[in-house]
Amino acid sequence: MIVDSNSEKIIRDDGVNYLNCDRGWKSWAFTLDHKRIGIMYLAGILLCFLLGGIMALLIRAELFTPGKLYLTEDKYNEFFTLHGAIMTFLFLIPSIPAAIGNFMLPIMVGAKDVAFPRMNLASFYLWVVGAIFFLLALGLGGLDTGWTFYTPYSTTTNSTVIAATMGVFILGFSSIFTGLNFIVTINKMRPAGMTWFRMPLLLWSLYATSIIQVLATPVLGITMILLTAEKMLGVGIFDPELGGDPVLYQHFFWFYSHPAVYIMILPAMGVISELMSVFSRKPIFGYRFIAYSSIAIALLGFLVWGHHMFLSADSPLAAVIFSALTFSVSIPSGIKVFNWLATMYKGSIRLDTPMCYALSFILLFGIGGLTGLFLGALATDVHLHDTYFVVAHFHYVMMGGTLIAFLAALHYWWPKMFGKMYSEKWAKVACLLIFIGFNWTFFPQFLLGSQGMPRRYARYEAEFEGLHRVSTTGAMVLGVGLGISACVLGYSLWRGKRAPRNPWGAATLEWQTGSPPPHHNFIGKPVLTDPYDYDDLVFDEEEGGFVRRRRRSSSEQEKPIKEPSIV
Amino acid sequence: MTFSIMDFVIFGSERSMFFPPPTSSTAAEVDSLFYFILWVCIVFFIVIVGVMGYCLIRYRERPGVKAEPSASHNNILEVTWTVIPGIFVGVIFYWGFVAFLDLRQSPDESYEIQVEAKMWNWSFTYPNGHVDNVLHVPVDKPVRLVMTSVDVIHSLYVPAFRVKMDVLPGRYSHTWFEANTVGDYTLFCTEYCGTKHSEMLSKVVVHPSGEFEKWLEDAANFLERMTPVEAGEILYQRRGCAQCHSIDGSAKVGPTFLDAFGSEQSLMDGSTITVDENYIRESILEPQAKVRVGYRPVMPTYQGQLKDEEINALIAYIKSLSEGSQVNP
Known part of the structure; x- marks a missing residue:
């Protein structure tokens, strides 16, 4: 496509983009394009969301009456287990990072792709294999442990716990691969001029998320291996019959699964930070507080796992410490909410x-x-x-x-x-x-x-x-x-x-390229601007979206970007 | 407390929409904390909705009106909205912590009941050895539960008392409560434990003052409900006879009961006796009086611990173990 370099208006569009630049199933199955991988992730997680959602509705329907409506107790237990496991491991954890983040993160830093495109594709296929294990657990007559797999129930029940735990183990690697890729991409591939504090906040939150994914997920993997070892080989780790400790399992499990809550919520907070600014037509309020609070949440999130176990015969002292730490992590979340509201103040809200x-x-x-x-x-x-x-x-x-x-x-x-x-x-x-x-x-x-x-x-x-x-x-x-x-x-x-290229009048880099973007994301070099400065963006009837107002000659655009209002 | 007044203002009647009526000594404090947090939440939520609503109306997009330039950050404001919620959260934490210590620390004079959970039922053992699948307790008396599980993790939950504690295999956990209203309350298992988890329910029966002891005695009074032989067997197991006296003919610390009744035995002083009703009764109440050859005089007396009917039941049971052997004319 040919673009007027002053106004960024499209003069001629040859219609070639990442979706139609290559055809055939192989062009998708072996693609290294982060956008196509993002789309495949999107399709996959939406299917899982549909499956988990149908189970949720079946569960709710059964609960319409106190007694049996149509599900036996065993079936009910299987359904709530798979609802929880599918929604958590197959939908929520990969939802924003792996689907939306995969697509948007490299474009937002003006790069052609993530740092390790092959690892990115591997991450997707690991996700698929993990999902197949879950479907196996579903098909082979039911997993009934709850998505938490608490011992000793999970090591003594006859259901297909091993298929599911192997699924979780494999999904863990998928998650780690995505996290590693994002960390390296954000560290190494930002364009000159995009300093840490000039990044869109979504990138901060994806960065914080990736840190958790890389640090916490291995613990889950190890826990699942120990659980499998106990169930298959009778190694006594969690089962008191074999000299193990069932509460130890809960510590291991929540040491991952509580930070996992932040894997799910931090990217969501990043998305909201972008949207509040764009649709209020105003810079985000308190950029640094929001950025720092993402990191604070990621770090404090590691210290609060014990609040799932206040009643697990732990010492009252441990309970008190975990309660205090839990409250400390509530503060950064509150800060974000107030910052979003302050962003709306004096805006022009659409x-x-x-x-x-x-x-x-x-x-x-x-x-x-x-x-x-x-x-x-x-x-x-x-x-x-x-x-x-x-x-x-x-x-x-x-x-x-x-x-x-x-x-x-x-x-x-x-x-x-x-x-x-x-x-x-x-x-x-x-x-x-x-x-x-x-x-x-x-x-x-x-x-x-x-x-x-x-x-x-x-x-x-x-x-x-x-x-x-x-x-x-x-x-x-x-x-x-x-x-x-x-x-x-x-x-x-x-x-x-x-x-149009920029339907919402947003200032982050992905809106400078075509919709959908070309295979290499940008034709020419994107012009780096303050991600939250909307002054130059005006609606253009002909384009049907926003374009950057002509302010300077094209040679001036190569100048260092305007000092952002964030300090 | 101010919270109970607020409680009255919003939630009106005695019956709260949030809780079953509080019927334990600690429940009211938990409820007060709950309502305090509820009010903090309501105030913060109103602030959030209010600010959002104001901005949506006041600053909605209008033709020709652009976003007004305004500060993109303000340290004082941001520190303020960090510190103020921080103070509230600190108060909530402290209150929760203090009330929690009360929930976990049972008074010294507590009445202790042993709890055993297994898929999917509960059993409660009283100090007198009575075992029941319903938890009976006296009113206005602290009760301490010492709990363990024989299989997977369970959790004992009585909403009316605001009491819950996990029950683990291979170790003991504790909780306590002091019920202050007579009545029946549901007891749930709240740790998922398999197929019939949702049917692992029991009841707490709170007895009026003075009636608990009577109930316990009656309930333990299985003598009247069973034949003497059956009751005797239960006593043999429950009261410790089995530790020293076998019923298969083998000698343990004491002589076996098998074929004992009616047999002639020599004593330590050289004389012989026939094991009959009188000898057994005497041996229970004064074990050292006539000790058989080959055994040490170590049996403790049951004087005052077994009632006459219980002794009779034991005699009947021991007799039944000699069926078919020669009976003295």
């Missing part, structure tokens, strides 16, 4: 679909974060631990947080990834339905929990029936909302309007 999701994120993540206070406080945790209160809390954080941010990211970068615009109207309807359905489903679960309804119950006492029915009804609304969202995006691929 409510496009991604912004609607971003606002929805702030509200839902706000509730998720605040309800964490009840669980971090020791005395109330004793009552609420392992009840529906916890279920509601982590769904607000994981689904209201990560999933909503993922949807925000998907709607925001969809035009860039596929070159098509979706129907704003219907996308907003879906967003609203998802918001309503989500609260309808999960808010009653806070009450169920505080009233004493334990989690992972296939059958329950009649006194809880009313709230369970409300929750199940809400889940159906949520399902419809997500269905509409899928239809809107799917339809846009078929009949969507052609997307």
